[in-house]
Amino acid sequence: MAIAKSERLMNLALCLLGTRRPLSKRELRGSIEAYLEASGDDAFNRMFERDKDDLRELGLVIETVENLEGETGYLARRDSNRLPPITLDAEEAAALGLAAKVWQQARLAGAASGALQKLRAAGMPEAEDSYETQPSALEPRIPVHEAAFEPLMLACRDRRPVVFDYRKANAARPEPRQVEPWTLECWRGHWYLAGWDRDRGAERVFRLSRITGKVRSRAGAFTAPVPDVVTVRETVESWAGETATRSARIRLRTGCGYPLRARAQSVNEGTDGWDELEIPYGHGLDAWLVEFGPDVVVLEPADLRADVVDRLRAVAKG
Numbered sequence: 001m002a003i004a005k006s007e008r009l010m011n012l013a014l015c016l017l018g019t020r021r022p023l024s025k026r027e028l029r030g031s032i033e034a035y036l037e038a039s040g041d042d043a044f045n046r047m048f049e050r051d052k053d054d055l056r057e058l059g060l061v062i063e064t065v066e067n068l069e070g071e072t073g074y075l076a077r078r079d080s081n082r083l084p085p086i087t088l089d090a091e092e093a094a095a096l097g098l099a100a101k102v103w104q105q106a107r108l109a110g111a112a113s114g115a116l117q118k119l120r121a122a123g124m125p126e127a128e129d130s131y132e133t134q135p136s137a138l139e140p141r142i143p144v145h146e147a148a149f150e151p152l153m154l155a156c157r158d159r160r161p162v163v164f165d166y167r168k169a170n171a172a173r174p175e176p177r178q179v180e181p182w183t184l185e186c187w188r189g190h191w192y193l194a195g196w197d198r199d200r201g202a203e204r205v206f207r208l209s210r211i212t213g214k215v216r217s218r219a220g221a222f223t224a225p226v227p228d229v230v231t232v233r234e235t236v237e238s239w240a241g242e243t244a245t246r247s248a249r250i251r252l253r254t255g256c257g258y259p260l261r262a263r264a265q266s267v268n269e270g271t272d273g274w275d276e277l278e279i280p281y282g283h284g285l286d287a288w289l290v291e292f293g294p295d296v297v298v299l300e301p302a303d304l305r306a307d308v309v310d311r312l313r314a315v316a317k318g
Contacts, residue, residue: 007034012055013076025045055076063075072219078268148215149184152181155215163218164177166206178218179204182195185236247265248280249277251299252295254274257295257296260279
């Protein structure tokens with residue numbers, strides 16, 4: 001069975017790399033013997049989807065394109081699947097080894113390990129102080145709890161548009177979004193997706209914890225240019241409320257809102273069950289304060305207070 005699967009994957013890869021136009025599932029089924037022997041359409045579809053995912057996990061960039069008849073086709077362009085020679089010194093190899101360990105808690109662990117094996121087989125040097133052989137008191141890890149992370153990471157890598165339901169902080173119900181994903185960034189323990197919102201015709205940042213349901217891929221190419229990664233990070237930083245331009249004063253119920261307390265510039269403890277805090281005020285603070293519900297009261301500035309009240313009223317209206 002292992003040999004049959006390897007042969008099937010090789011044949012599929014050769015078909016996708018050897019074509020100049022997208023091939024439909026029907027055409028691929030007629031070109032690969034193992035698919036012809038599949039017992040029924042459902043069995044073939046399951047086999048094909050698994051094989052396609054396996055090839056992508058191995059690093060093959062497979063594009064999904066819709067032809068003029070509206071039929072979905074697949075191809076793997078040679079220029080997208082060709083890399084220049086890779087040369088790394090010992091320090092760079094050590095950095096890659098450390099980066100691979102970061103993903104131990106995510107489903108990317110297998111992909112990271114496989115990538116290192118391929119680089120070593122191609123001659124990547126072993127680091128003298130290997131992170132894999134030397135025990136350390138500190139283990140670099142990035143926890144990923146959101147189910148949307150993996151499909152969005154793959155969509156960013158493959159430059160594939162996606163559709164998902166997203167609930168804004170001031171909304172009672174989620175709404176569909178069509179997004180061209182650029183990159184995923186982590187700020188203060190939360191993951192954010194930056195990309196181009198097709199419906200709004202502008203760049204947007206989405207917090208992964210507010211994505212509901214499944215992330216679904218869509219055929220077709222990006223319609224907007226992808227900016228430099230540094231610019232995207234600055235966008236995420238701004239939308240995540242990390243870029244503060246002034247300060248705000250709030251009242252916070254005693255024993256609540258520890259994330260706000262951690263960012264406070266000053267805290268005056270009260271005797272009535274409420275404390276007064278001065279916190280940095282940047283883009284997105286109103287949405288963050290709403291999450292604390294009745295435990296937070298905005299004192300100033302007036303525009304922040306008005307924004308928080310508007311969001312709370314929108315939630316109350318449903």
